[in-house]
Amino acid sequence: MTTSILLYTILTYSFAAGFQLLAPSIGSCNARGGAIVPQASSSVLFADVLHKPGPFAAVDGAQQKEMLELFNEQITNEFAASHLYLSASIWFEARDWEGMASYMLAESSEERQHALSLIQFANKRNMDIQLQSFPQPNSNWESPDEVWGDILTMERDNTGSLLQLAQAANACQDFAMLAFLNPFHMEQVDAEAKIGTILAKVKDEQKTPGLLRQLDHELGQEAAVSGP
Structure with missing residues (x-):
């Protein structure tokens, strides 16, 4: 009798300890209170989580769909930004601002x-x-200040859309997506700061004649160093 009780106690303790070890691997993809599902390993594909039956079938499909839509929108935003910069390059080139044209093209x-x-x-x-x-x-x-003003507005909008995408990825605990987006966030910080500084210098042209030509020269040199 004593041996049976001892064996039962050992088995019960082992089961409880094993469950505690497994507990960290259980999480929720729905930050808003959806179903609890096992966490995907880094090797799990997005399509597997979204479409495959099995342990990931309980993932909140609405949130995954939202993240995918935002991701597609971000691709569009990047292409649109490229076209706006190209349009600005053409505008500056037509007015003999070769340095700014080269910068915009880059x-x-x-x-x-x-x-x-x-x-x-x-x-x-x-x-x-x-x-x-x-x-x-x-x-x-x-x-020129209208051109740079539009560029700054576009960069700020791009920052906002990237943050929305990151929030959606965070809600789904898609850590690979978050890691991938981190460099984009840092680039946006630099871009907004730089364009803001350039715009301020462009607006100061009336106070400091010749400043715009100097800026044009500097931006042309920068574009030449960075290359296409």
């Missing part, structure tokens, strides 16, 4: 590369990518 190429990086990441995870159309970029500016 930025256009960089934004396009951002979009391609997003697509490459999505393809690795079997995410459903749907290319979308976007509005024609502005080209009817009256002055």
